[in-house]
Amino acid sequence: MECHTIMAYTALYRVYRPQTFQDVVGQEHVTTTLRNALREGRLSHAYLFNGPRGTGKTSAAKIMAKAVNCEQPQDGEPCNQCPTCRAITDGSVTDVLEIDAASNRGVEEIRDIRDKVRFAPSDVRYKVYIIDEVHMLTTEAFNALLKTLEEPPSHVIFILATTEPHKLPATIISRCQRFDFHRIPLKEMVKRLTYICEAQGVRVEPQALHLVAKMAEGGMRDALSLLDQAISYSKDEVRAADIMQITGTVSQGHFSVLAKYVAERDVSRVMEHFDRVMVQGKDPEQFLQDLLYYYRDMLLFKTAPQLEEIVERTMLDDQFAQVAGMYALPDVYAAIEICNQALAQLKWSTYARVLVELTLVKLCQPVKEAAAAPEAAAAGGAELAALANRVRTLEERLAQLMQGQAHVSAQPRTEEPRRAETRRPAAAARSSRTPMNKVREVAKAVDEALTRQVRGQWSQILADVKKIKIQYQAWLVNGQPAAAGRDAVVVTFTSPIHCEKTMEPELKGVVERVMLGVLGRPLQLLSVMEEEWQSVSQQAGQEEQPAQEEQDPFVAEAIRLVGEGLIEVKE
Template sequence: MAYTALYRVYRPQTFQDVVGQEHVTTTLRNALRENRLSHAYLFNGPRGTGKTSAAKIMAKAVNCEQPIDGEPCNQCDTCRAISNGSVTDVLEIDAASNRGVEEIRDIRDKVKFAPSDVRYKVYIIDEVHMLTTEAFNALLKTLEEPPSHVIFILATTEPHKLPATIISRCQRFDFHRIPLRVMVDLLQRICQSQGVQVEEQALQLVAKMAEGGARDALSLLDQAISYSKDEVRASDIMQITGTVAQSYFSVLARHIAENDIAQVMEQFDKVMVQGKDPEQFLHDFLYYYRDMLLLKTAPQLEEIVERTMIDDQFAEVAKLYSFPVLYAAIETCNQALSQLKWSTYARVLVELTLVKMCQPNANATESMGASPVNSEELTAMSNRIRVLEERLVQVMQGQVSTPGQQKAEETRKSEPRRIAAASGGSRTPMNRVREVAKAMDENLTRQVRGQWSQILTELKKIKIQYQAWLVNGQPVAAGNEAVVVTFNSAIHCDKTMEAELRSVIERVMSTVLGRPLQLLSVMEEEWQSVDQQVGQKDASDEPEEDPFFAEAIKLVGEGLVEVKD
């Protein structure tokens, strides 16, 4: 006869056999005892925690000929037939391979027929989250009001993928991960019944690797029994799963705390020579530091024992790490694990991670016991920073210019002159610029300058290239329905006077300022020349004061002086 896997041999046959789910089994037993059955149940939780097994036990319990305190007897013909899968009225459907609307419509058409062999028709739909949207819609009405002889049991590992309309029509039961101590007791009982010798630490490792799933634990134990000869040891589990012994991590962590890169690389090479997976190695090392953090923060927590054996070596290594260094180590391992998914060279990335952990940052080094910086050095450094900040403020305000800045300004000023001279100046008519300079409105000019950044922002929303051409311009005068903007670059000056860009800028200025204004772009040298000419003309237009008239005002006052031609 063919060999049967352990997880099939020791599959629960009663609610009492389902370990770690007392909150579910107690409720179902009470409902069966009091005959308070629902038409639909939803079992959700991690893999290997007993969802499908509980569904089959439920199917036997509702149809058992001689139920015992809410439990199936497993002795009557009905219980045996359901266990063997020979009852056509108890259907277990895999929604992963029967996820279409046609399969659900077939179920909907057949539920109306009464069961032929048992009391209740039970439909167990496993991995129900795999159904399509159309299939869920076809199931809705039947799930809400099925015939009295039908019970639906839905099982899934991802309940968040189910529509809310489906969940609201079911009694929901959340299956939890099986605690480590409960898992170890289960494995110990199975090993005793199989007559297998096994180390306590080996059972701890198997339960740890299963991560709360009984099926995973039994499959791993089955593999370990096949691998070992007389006794299942912890080394056998490590060899099968590719994990590393805790004592090795303690030695490695000690070398990292001592910043001994050579020893760290040597220890890591020993693991790689044994064929260990770099990702699994880093995953286990992350949990090693995690357990160390819990040991230092909350040593009374039972959860620590679930991952690491608290021995003298582990406690001594934990004393070498301060909290900042421990936080940095965990964060470094976590970042490396995220990068390993996309890296081709896993070993190189893990080696880089170990080197980083041996070279912590300045704060971590100080917390590890490194000598702090001298107070005099800190004072001198603080003074230098303060002087540099003051110097930077002066440069930003234009009070001080660096040699490079002066050279750049000279080059920038000389270049427009050459370009302007070669091209004959800007495109803007200078007589129009002179009119604006003569009739400049101070209030309007201040308004334009104050809202210039808003004009640039609105222009950027239209097209960022438009804003780039105008950003170096400076509004210097506004009046007579026009604005004069100066540029240091002849290219920017000419570009802004092109018809398309100029019309966009004028439209934006009209929107922001609330009045239409014409754009006049000129070179800075041209504006200085115009401004100087207008200033000289204004000075020459003022009449010269008569010295006799001034002397008379000083003597008798302006009110008593009358001038006649």
């Protein structure tokens, strides 16, 4: 009976994890400083390593732990040969502890560390605590860690690692030496990937390595994971097509052909080409994102062709240069803007492919700004001419007044009713969303006790609205509850914009739900301008007094025809 043994495979990013500072790629500004400090014995009690994922923060922390405890250090580097270095590499030294703050974020875990740091190390010279993703700690845990960082024992070194340093309290950061890890440059990453492929005996296309490095976006761990997957997928040689296949991206050749058809405004060929890409099983959102990067790289190529390093995902070959020559800069700007808007809409769309097809059709349409410019200029010229005429007329009238030639007649007296007449409809138009008959009902039957309750709890209502959406509270905060009736609350405003906005159905519904929760009874929100409410409340007060004039049929008919606000009855 044969027994087949399957050897355990170790991922590339674990096999080629840096063991010395010299192996850390693209972080010379960090490794040089640390090596100099180790060589001169200028060690700090706490370090903060921050930067993007996969750039060597945790690896540098482990190298640091070996270097401070190495029995035979060599120019600030661990020897990796002594028993201490080997034990730390194997993870068998209990005095070098790596903690994941994402899963050990509570105050109890940090208190346990605080209690144990007082004891001297048993196997090595320094106790080293590496706290990864330290920004995940709770506020209480940070407070417990703070005292230990402020006055640590001489035999303890803390190394904090995080991808989001802005989430750390300033009191923690100020007690650490901070080192910023950068994204690994493209050339450095390709050089490292080439070395690993040669060490593994893997044949790989140079273009494939460039594509892996660009898709990793500065993270060596991501690049090694993608390369590991590509090696497993390919047979004899890793090709760029293999990378595109396993990541679901579209080749640059497809985008160059598509961009050529877009520049020619050939919608039918654009849609045919897009359909061929979709038949291959590509994701529409990934396709649109890659198309956005293609146009972004085209913009950089046209404006700064010498900066090849900042090109994200495009190879600057002859085909790309030829297609870029078919585009003017306004066309590239418009294409980037259209793709960006479509990506934002794609998050809320159920039909991703339809939205991408709509975007491609938009790209084929000519830029309309140039055509719309003459019309806009003509409209702007007409408005300027009208304004100039009005200014000229006002200047002439002002000159006549200054010279005493203007004759002031009794016209203002006759115009005053007209002004009063126009003022009220304008106010009414501004609050057209509010049913004024409902406002009059509240004015006639004000519930004083409920009004006092609303005013007393208005701040609580505003606070609850702010919890739902701060913009709603900003629109409502300028209002003042004037009166409450049986089933409605009148809120007055001095700004017509705020008055109008608070009566929009969505915002009004939120406020009414909050009032129901705070006051315990359903009330309708009625937003009106302050002068409107004063007029309505005065009329309600007059109607409560017995008035024989209202019994006059002529007055009643006049009110029916033109409304109460425009009728004034004199003795």
